[in-house]
């Protein structure tokens with residue numbers, strides 16, 4: 001903060017600084033503090049980004065790792081763990097779909113009729129197979145195996 005004042009006894013106008021003027025040394029001290037703060041914020045942001053974008057690790061173990069702890073067992077209830085168990089469950093469904101599609105293209109209703117699995121499991125498996133590029137969906141809603 002800067003204040004204008006008049007020195008008593010003279011009419012000389014002057015300027016006084018109520019706070020220590022920042023010289024190179026004080027600025028450097030502040031700059032170092034700000035750099036450290038910046039680094040901490042960057043690391044925190046990267047941790048959140050890692051938590052959100054990591055697809056191949058249990059979310060609970062990621063959280064534990066953030067707080068410096070490790071675990072060898074997955075929690076079984078996070079999005080990763082649920083996705084993994086659904087994926088394992090859907091393996092036989094996928095095999096059955098693959099076997100049906102090897103005989104020729106089929107729509108989902110025909111697959112539901114031919115396969116002895118709940119509709120939801122078949123739809124889930126089909127979506128997974130589409131995502132993984134194993135099959136393609138034609139304009140007339142038939143699924144075909146990709147070679």
Ligand SMILES: [Zn+2]
Nearest residue numbers: 058075078081
């Ligand atoms: Zn988990």
